[in-house]
Amino acid sequence: MEPCLENVKAIRRSKEEKKLLRKQIKASHTLLKHEGISTVSKPTKSLVVANGGLGNGVSREQLQVVLGEGGDVETLIMHPHKPYALVTYRTEVSAQRGHVLLNGRQLQCGDQVVTLYLSYVDTVDSESGVCAVLPPGLVLVEEFVSLEEEALLLDAIDWKSHDEEVTVQKALKHRRVKHYGYEFRYDNNNVDKDKPLPGGLPQACVFVLERCVRDRHVKVMPDQLTVNQYQAGQGIPPHVDTHSAFEEPILSLSLGAKTVMDFRHPDGRSVAVVLPGRSLLVMKGESRYLWTHGITPRKFDVVPACDPESPVAVTSDFSNHSNLTLSRRGTRTSLTFRNVRRTPCDCAHPSACDSQQAPPSPPSLPRSQTDACRLEAEYVHSVYEEIAGHFSSTRHSPWPRVCHFLSSLEPGSIVADVGCGNGKYLGVNPEVFAMGCDRSCALVQICSERGFQAFVSDALSVPLRSDICDACISIAVIHHLSTQERRQAAVEELVRLLRPGGRALIYVWALEQEYNKQRSKYLKETREQAPPGNSTDDHNQETKVNSTDDHNQETRVKLSVHTNRTAFNSQDLLVPWHLKDGGIKKGGRVSKMTKDPPIDTKSPVLAPCPVFHRFYHVFQQGELEELCARITGVMVQCSYHDQGNWCVILEKTRDR
């Protein structure tokens, strides 16, 4: 008779059984404490298999075989780095049999032994994640060269060559590297454009380049080649290839074993891309200029399990944890073809660009529409595009008084949120029809993904009919406009949208962060919470105080850079935003990136923690009401200070 471990009646247990039970219970406590998995005592179809995870070095194939002893397995979920697996059997009976047979079972995984402990859990849903999308501009072409061609190419690279004229072989700390065409220098992370290497690119590679041109992956034949050879356990730290050194695209041909390359966006998003042997990776646009790429030094990668029917694995579907397994690395050789750049880089990603990094002069307050548009383009719009993901993650709690305004609207009202950001307020009152618009495509996309109605537009030119809205809100938007005229125009636009009798709620950042002796939340949060490197960047910045009276200025007023979480000392300023560190996370801690360029990379990430500056005009007490008073046909219903903001509620009068 098989013992049922959940039986509460006292039965004689052997010493080993008691020990096993203790260990099983300990394992389930650990899972609850560290992973939030709660086990149940009543049998179900689903079990958690402690120690049976990809994180322990247990492969899917191995675990599947063992679990199969209990019966038919419906789903097996193995998260990439977790020390457990979640299995759902087709029937409860199978689950019980699996439990009895496998609880305490030892598995040989490589050179270690793991002991599995099984406990029941409430039935698990297999995750339906959004399929990870390749970074913009990235294309992977599989089977770009044949097996014979691969062998020819590998043969053509002579690592033992002592012909110094043709190649410059560097014995770097980890992987092996060879350059052709132009030498890439690791001391300044750039190419010596005046000293081409004799011999050019190897003859054996010509067919590859011709194929790339023929297939329209590149227009001009590349003139630089870097060959990297990685043994299992070797990698390359994350980096962006120096903008000023090379054009786009960058073509990388993988030979030998497959590997996983990690792409990271400055906002923290990361995509893991499997690069099979004989595949060509084409990096253009964002994937070349903005996202870092790197290969983590590992002996195993977690990859999507191959469907036996289709031998080629999906390149980037890591979101589906019921389909992952381990792949042992072998020796991989990459041939990276690039075009040396002759003119300064003028890409759309100045934050990562060494050609564009330092603007010729610090920004100043604009005196014309064109200047204003340019300033806002650089210090508002492009910043929000870059930081959208991180920004959205910090904007999750709607402010109560804004919610109150929205909730007090009549059901069926039409509400426009101008400058809606990540859509924080669009869902607050489900009884109204809310539409959001924002200048940032990336933020509007987030709204759309959340199921909200939103479109991309400028706050000064909203493509909605006049008199259509019962209410409008504009929360923390108008302070990004860099002239008084533009700020007023923004409010006029809100008024245009309102029907007579409709109301608008406007919030702008206040110069006075302390009000009625209450310090705002912005000031209250302590400096320890600010990311590292916060104030050191600001040491050398201009601290000239801006005068609000522009008429008497002869010289351009320079914009000062604000130190976060302190009182404002000027009304027009640049406020830093520190993007979350995009470094490799090891054991939960984010590894620090040093300012010294790493020796063995193609090119460094230029800023350890990217800092973006956003333009703000913070409002003085009374300034917002004064602005509204200049607009005909509106009435300020009330004004107040809320958490470091000046706020007004405007009403469009019925007789205009």
Place this chain on the structure above:
Amino acid sequence: MCICILYLNVLSRISGSQATEVKVSEVEFNPNFVSRMIPKLEWSALVQAADGLGHLQDLPTELIADYEANEDFLRKVHRVLLEVEVLEGCLQCPESGREFPITRGVPNMLLNEEEA
């Protein structure tokens, strides 16, 4: 971008050939909500937009009287207003002909500096 936004816009022309991906999903029917929206709509623009997308079906070309009590009618409006979405396509200004793309459900209504 659901269809009712499209005609709230100043720009209201959208044709089937320009909408390359339209999605119809189920949205909970709320007759009061639909009733309140109707007076705010430009009816002919709505009809034109729905027709352009090939989703006119049996939506009346003229607004009927006493629609608040007419559940059948309200359901037809509900479908077109809230359930038909344009995922890929473009909006065209009937005056200038200028096109504004809709990508992944999001219209981009930005004008260039010269156009503004």
